[in-house]
Amino acid sequence: MGIPGKIDQWLVKRLLAVVGNPPVSVELADGSKVLAEGTKEPEVRLQLHDRKALYALLHRPTLTFGELFSEGRLSVDGDIARALDVIYSGVLSSERESGTTRRLTRQLFQKRPEQNTVNRSRENIHTHYDLGNEFYELWLDKDYTQYTCAYYATPEATLEEAQAAKLELVCRKLALQPGEIVVEAGGGWGGLARYLARNYGVRVRSYNISKEQVAYSRQRAEAEGLGNAIEYVEDDYRKITGTYDAFVSVGMLEHVGFDSYRTMGATIDRCLKDNGRGLVHSIGQNIPRPMNEWISSYIFPGAYPPTLRQMMDIFEPIGFSVVDVENLRPHYAQTLKHWRERFEANSDKVQDLFDERFVRAWRLYLSGSVSAFTTGQLQLFQVLFQRPGSTALPITRERLFANG
């Protein structure tokens, strides 16, 4: 082996050390193999198929790992999610030992993500959600097309059961009464609005800036005879008008952008009646970190998962009273496993719709997300709130577990 080979091996060693020396081996283009310090039997085997791939990885690993994987220049032996678990755990434990890394992470975070203006939000949302309803229908649940964390009352629940259980949980938390009017911010494919109207006898006005989703939602509500109870509005949540008994937003906050949380709080304050209740359901994290670069470049532009402290920027300036916070993290790991199974079962159809690279990218994204929710890199917060001193919500949570 020549000098370049030795340098490459040394660089891989350094890279592995930076991420906490997880039990990983890396096979280089020349066939040589590097083991992380302290590893004899690697749990994860990576291959880098060309020398340029190595240098791209070293230059900006958080971005290029995904790029190289999507291009087939980096591959993983065995289950990707398990591989990412191992790598993440290394990163997490090296952080726990090093206050420096933590401080550095916080400093990095001072560079706040760009602000999501109404126009930028529209572009961001278009990139992700307008990939085509046909694509999402291949792997989301059939009944409510929920692209958010489900709720597994039992580990054996199917995806359809768990998504219905999530919708039921949201409704029960909000303690809705027949005849009330609910406003939704970010309605997805309209599933929650249909569930609300059908099972709780409420009227719903649902805001969404994804043209394709709104068209789909309207059509489906009409087909199911719910056209009179639901109004789908193709507009930004900041443009909500009217006053409501309940505000609900499931899986939109991730796209709102931290700088706009106060605006969101003011919007809710403006539209919520005195006895109103609200629920915000969002991906979150324990420690503020920027979104993974690859995810934010290729999958979710403009997205950011807040910490619970950051979410309080919505509620505290208004003085809303937070009544209940539930962290559904393990439920999201399970949801993502179900999505990934269906995605893989339909990967040939996805490849027909797009291409091989797209399939690989989404394979990594779904697997990486399973891993992130398993290891605790990401959390899922459901926050229930009302006005201070309000007696609108029952004083115990018993309603969440009542039969019927």
Place this chain on the structure above:
Amino acid sequence: MGIPGKIDQWLVKRLLAVVGNPPVSVELADGSKVLAEGTKEPEVRLQLHDRKALYALLHRPTLTFGELFSEGRLSVDGDIARALDVIYSGVLSSERESGTTRRLTRQLFQKRPEQNTVNRSRENIHTHYDLGNEFYELWLDKDYTQYTCAYYATPEATLEEAQAAKLELVCRKLALQPGEIVVEAGGGWGGLARYLARNYGVRVRSYNISKEQVAYSRQRAEAEGLGNAIEYVEDDYRKITGTYDAFVSVGMLEHVGFDSYRTMGATIDRCLKDNGRGLVHSIGQNIPRPMNEWISSYIFPGAYPPTLRQMMDIFEPIGFSVVDVENLRPHYAQTLKHWRERFEANSDKVQDLFDERFVRAWRLYLSGSVSAFTTGQLQLFQVLFQRPGSTALPITRERLFANG
């Protein structure tokens, strides 16, 4: 009526306007009566029995209202808690209308309360908790002497039932297993430790800096045959040694001081096993405001009720994963009503132990607290957490409502 009378009346009008013109009348020493702007039939009638009382009230109302009331120079017609509800509601709604007040409040808060060093904590706690066990036994529940928010599974529950239900709720949240070891920060009169040891078969080490409480706790645990399972340590929570399956702190955070939250987080991090769980139960608030001046001068020196955002200073720097937050505000209003009933039924005994002024001060404190928790000036947060990625806690809350 002369000029001084007119000036006094004008000043009362201004004072009432500042607190949002609640439906209040104020009778002055000369017998004249002032109604708040817009009020015809006052819901609350205050009397100021000397002119100096009026000027003291104008000078520094948040401090002197309590002083004057305790001294019998200011009196309230009818139920004090109801009177304070009316006044607080006025303040709250005038704040809702005025962003300026809110900003001002935040600015005021920049003057952080003094830091609670270990020595200062000892003094503060002595002032309040060492008033004598005999005093607290007059009006707290008989079984567990809980001086914290109870849990009313049904509105008809007695104080004893509701305090036992609170202890059960805490244990269930922590998902304790027999043989585990639990550390408690701020153990009160030892009731939670006894409940834990007796009903959950765990060993408990309980830290408390109140000498009288520790002596009482030890004696009672011995008498109930729990001496081997519980160790009561007379020391500061920051001195906790050893590692534990669970950390629990019910009603201590109010006395920790905001500047020490990070230290508290680091203490928990140091003493919690990898599969450990923790629960912090504390009075809180929706918007950061300094503690009422009178309360912090006469009742609870060094106390501060944090917002949920501020509480995150304990968890976020460590990266703890917040699993569940429950706001028990209405339960505290009910607990305080029960305490007040018993306090009033025993007020002659309290007067024998102390004096008339003490009885009046505590009457106001208990009534004011009923009002604060009814109107939403104060909240009660129970925060459950574990390490990121931990699978120690069940993924649903069903255990909280299981029979048995």
